Amino acid sequence: MDSAFCPPRTDVFPAGLRVLVVDDDPTWLKILEKMLKKCLYEVTICGLARDALNLLRERKDGYDIVISDVNMPDMDGFKLLELVGLEMDLPVIMMSVDGETSRVMKGVQHGACDYLLKPIRMKELRNIWQHVFRKKINEVRDIESHESIDDFQIMRNGPEQSDDGYLVSGDPTSVKKRKDTENKHDDRDHCDPSSVKKARVVWSVDLHQKFVRAVNQIGFDKVGPKKILDLMNVPWLTRENVASHLQKYRLYLSRLQKEDDLKTSCGGIKHSDLSPKDSTGSFGLSNLTNMHQNDAANSGYGFSGNKKLVQSIDIDPKVQEGDLKGIISLPRTEQKKMLTGEASDPQKARSSQMGFNDSFGSIEQDVNYAAFDSSISAQYSWSGEKVPEAQFQEEHRPSVQLETSFNQLPVPGPQHHIQVDCLQPTLPPISPGSSRKERDKASPAKIKPLYASYDSHHVSNVSSAGSEIDLFSVQSKCQMVNPQAFEPISNITLNMRNQGHNQSGVNDLESFQRNLISGSGSALESLEDLQVHWLQGDCNPMNLGLRNIEFSDYHDQKLITEVPFHLYDPLKLDYEYLSDLTEYPIMDQGLFIA
Amino acid sequence: MERNPLQRQVAYMRRSLFDQGYLDEQFVQLEDLQDDANPNFVEEIVTLFYTDSARLIHNIEQALESRPLDFIRLDDYMHQFKGSSSSIGAKKVKNECTQFREHCSARSAEGCVRTFQQVKQEHTILRRKLETYFQLARQAGLAN
Numbered sequence: 001m002d003s004a005f006c007p008p009r010t011d012v013f014p015a016g017l018r019v020l021v022v023d024d025d026p027t028w029l030k031i032l033e034k035m036l037k038k039c040l041y042e043v044t045i046c047g048l049a050r051d052a053l054n055l056l057r058e059r060k061d062g063y064d065i066v067i068s069d070v071n072m073p074d075m076d077g078f079k080l081l082e083l084v085g086l087e088m089d090l091p092v093i094m095m096s097v098d099g100e101t102s103r104v105m106k107g108v109q110h111g112a113c114d115y116l117l118k119p120i121r122m123k124e125l126r127n128i129w130q131h132v133f134r135k136k137i138n139e140v141r142d143i144e145s146h147e148s149i150d151d152f153q154i155m156r157n158g159p160e161q162s163d164d165g166y167l168v169s170g171d172p173t174s175v176k177k178r179k180d181t182e183n184k185h186d187d188r189d190h191c192d193p194s195s196v197k198k199a200r201v202v203w204s205v206d207l208h209q210k211f212v213r214a215v216n217q218i219g220f221d222k223v224g225p226k227k228i229l230d231l232m233n234v235p236w237l238t239r240e241n242v243a244s245h246l247q248k249y250r251l252y253l254s255r256l257q258k259e260d261d262l263k264t265s266c267g268g269i270k271h272s273d274l275s276p277k278d279s280t281g282s283f284g285l286s287n288l289t290n291m292h293q294n295d296a297a298n299s300g301y302g303f304s305g306n307k308k309l310v311q312s313i314d315i316d317p318k319v320q321e322g323d324l325k326g327i328i329s330l331p332r333t334e335q336k337k338m339l340t341g342e343a344s345d346p347q348k349a350r351s352s353q354m355g356f357n358d359s360f361g362s363i364e365q366d367v368n369y370a371a372f373d374s375s376i377s378a379q380y381s382w383s384g385e386k387v388p389e390a391q392f393q394e395e396h397r398p399s400v401q402l403e404t405s406f407n408q409l410p411v412p413g414p415q416h417h418i419q420v421d422c423l424q425p426t427l428p429p430i431s432p433g434s435s436r437k438e439r440d441k442a443s444p445a446k447i448k449p450l451y452a453s454y455d456s457h458h459v460s461n462v463s464s465a466g467s468e469i470d471l472f473s474v475q476s477k478c479q480m481v482n483p484q485a486f487e488p489i490s491n492i493t494l495n496m497r498n499q500g501h502n503q504s505g506v507n508d509l510e511s512f513q514r515n516l517i518s519g520s521g522s523a524l525e526s527l528e529d530l531q532v533h534w535l536q537g538d539c540n541p542m543n544l545g546l547r548n549i550e551f552s553d554y555h556d557q558k559l560i561t562e563v564p565f566h567l568y569d570p571l572k573l574d575y576e577y578l579s580d581l582t583e584y585p586i587m588d589q590g591l592f593i594a
Numbered sequence: 595m596e597r598n599p600l601q602r603q604v605a606y607m608r609r610s611l612f613d614q615g616y617l618d619e620q621f622v623q624l625e626d627l628q629d630d631a632n633p634n635f636v637e638e639i640v641t642l643f644y645t646d647s648a649r650l651i652h653n654i655e656q657a658l659e660s661r662p663l664d665f666i667r668l669d670d671y672m673h674q675f676k677g678s679s680s681s682i683g684a685k686k687v688k689n690e691c692t693q694f695r696e697h698c699s700a701r702s703a704e705g706c707v708r709t710f711q712q713v714k715q716e717h718t719i720l721r722r723k724l725e726t727y728f729q730l731a732r733q734a735g736l737a738n
Contacts, residue, residue, distance in 0.1 A: 027642050
């Protein structure tokens with residue numbers, strides 16, 4: 001999986017097209033590599049989805065197109081597809097032996113620009129360049145329609161490094177995007193002009209945050225690219241950029257919801273209480289800043305945990321019990337590795353927004369794993385939960401809350417603490433050992449969304465230090481008032497329920513958190529990843545894993561992240577309760593025992 | 595062009611593998627990919643397939659031993675195996691895989707166990723035939 005960074009040879013396009021192939025089947029990988037080389041493409045092969053994501057993130061502009069198999073052990077191909085689309089905005093082609101219409105449709109829904117059936121023929125691969133070309137044209141078209149003459153002038157003057165040879169009209173794009181790159185994307189490779197090719201918008205954490213904020217402000221239902229664009233006030237961003245990002249965001253949210261729909265089978269789970277206000281989903285990043293509304297949308301996106309970790313922990317909802325174990329244990333080693341690196345530099349972690357996001361994400365992950373009925377006494381402080389609180393309070397002190405909770409929340413690892421500190425919209429660190437009291441005080445950072453169903457069991461937990469992870473009590477009778485809101489939660493919890501205990505959970509959680517701290521990539525992105533993983537997973541209940549983590553009993557603490565924006569209304573209820581932390585247990589009971 | 599008896603033999607054997615349904619069009623694709631840069635490409639791919647499929651077969655065998663049978667996991671494994679088999683054009687093997695998956699959907703333990711034996715059988719038969727084929731091809735090439 002190595003690949004020397006090679007800028008595409010634009011003079012002989014499509015030759016030199018930089019393709020990244022991801023497939024867990026080594027035989028297919030080799031065949032595809034050979035086929036693509038025969039097409040004169042620059043091929044990079046990858047056997048694992050997370051490695052692929054790493055590669056893509058390391059070289060933001062290093063690839064033109066991604067081809068990925070749908071069924072992979074470490075990550076669902078659709079998830080990878082989504083992430084690539086969101087983070088890198090690259091065209092992605094899906095492959096599978098299974099040509100069932102529903103699968104193909106799913107692929108398209110997730111943003112695949114094509115869906116190939118195995119066995120794949122050479123001729124099918126020869127034409128993949130059209131997807132790259134099409135995207136470029138659309139970008140240019142968008143730019144042209146929004147751009148002033150200036151860009152064209154610059155183009156005419158001959159930008160010295162216009163390597164966007166793909167399109168004749170690529171110059172404005174490259175010019176414009178280059179400016180963007182300089183202004184916005186530090187991770188772009190400025191040094192090498194020839195590498196600043198494709199004018200692809202990279203949705204950095206900040207940018208996405210702005211986006212989510214704007215969406216929240218407008219109101220998820222009334223949102224439109226133009227409005228968002230205006231609100232965001234990012235000069236170089238085009239309406240088209242926003243439109244496509246919005247589309248992805250919507251897809252992402254609807255997928256979350258659908259998963260919930262699918263998984264919510266427990267009777268009595270009313271989602272009504274999950275108010276859309278809980279846009280904690282975005283893990284505070286955007287929520288904190290956007291107090292006005294629950295940012296359902298944010299929920300999905302705000303979460304960008306450590307990418308590496310996230311990837312490894314990705315739980316494929318399709319994975320059944322046994323599978324999760326394998327998956328979970330996979331990243332563990334990786335996490336641990338990463339942890340060591342980070343452990344030595346708490347300061348760094350502190351300053352890393354990613355870290356906090358990551359921890360948040362990891363928490364999510366862990367939450368997923370928790371068994372519903374598990375007796376996991378984990379106090380899970382989630383910044384996400386905080387967010388809703390903040391929101392209710394109309395931004396009057398989200399950060400304060402966070403900090404408070406942050407300080408009080410026990411952190412599974414030293415890094416976590418640090419991380420949270422520095423991050424403004426940070427999520428409270430996971431505090432595995434914190435006492436419930438602290439937690440309560442700190443904030444209602446609960447994994448609320450996950451508490452699709454709270455049973456009385458849960459209630460009792462509230463009062464005890466070793467509270468169980470209520471999140472997972474989906475299968476219990478408690479009903480969420482807000483069916484909608486809980487969809488994602490129920491989804492998650494249901495998943496969890498279905499999973500067996502995952503011993504490795506603890507370790508994974510910790511290492512994951514630590515990993516998060518190391519924070520690579522934008523926090524937002526990692527949050528996204530985490531969220532994605534979180535939501536998707538049929539996670540093995542991490543009973544053990546959550547042992548150290550106290551989970552708040554606040555069911556109403558929403559994992560707002562997962563809840564679509566418009567579903568947050570019920571959260572209002574929670575809000576009232578939130579203000580009085582000490583009453584939570586009781587409230588929860590009242591709330592969730594329907 | 596066939597120039598010597600060995601080459602004719604190789605061609606004949608190749609033809610029969612297709613005629614008898616052991617291989618399909620994908621195998622031809624692999625042959626087309628073979629070139630000076632990768633003169634033994636087809637054989638390499640087949641070898642890679644057999645190495646990797648041993649692992650998949652092992653997984654399935656293990657899964658078949660657990661009680662109760664996890665049909666979803668079995669189906670998943672078989673899906674992988676089928677995908678892999680399609681890479682070399684192993685037609686009969688693929689067909690048996692499909693049968694197996696049908697038994698998974700029907701949740702028939704007996705059906706799964708039985709068809710899996712057939713999958714393994716076809717898998718082994720094909721391997722032997724291909725080994726012979728490549729050996730012959732090598733000899734024919736040397737003799738040329």
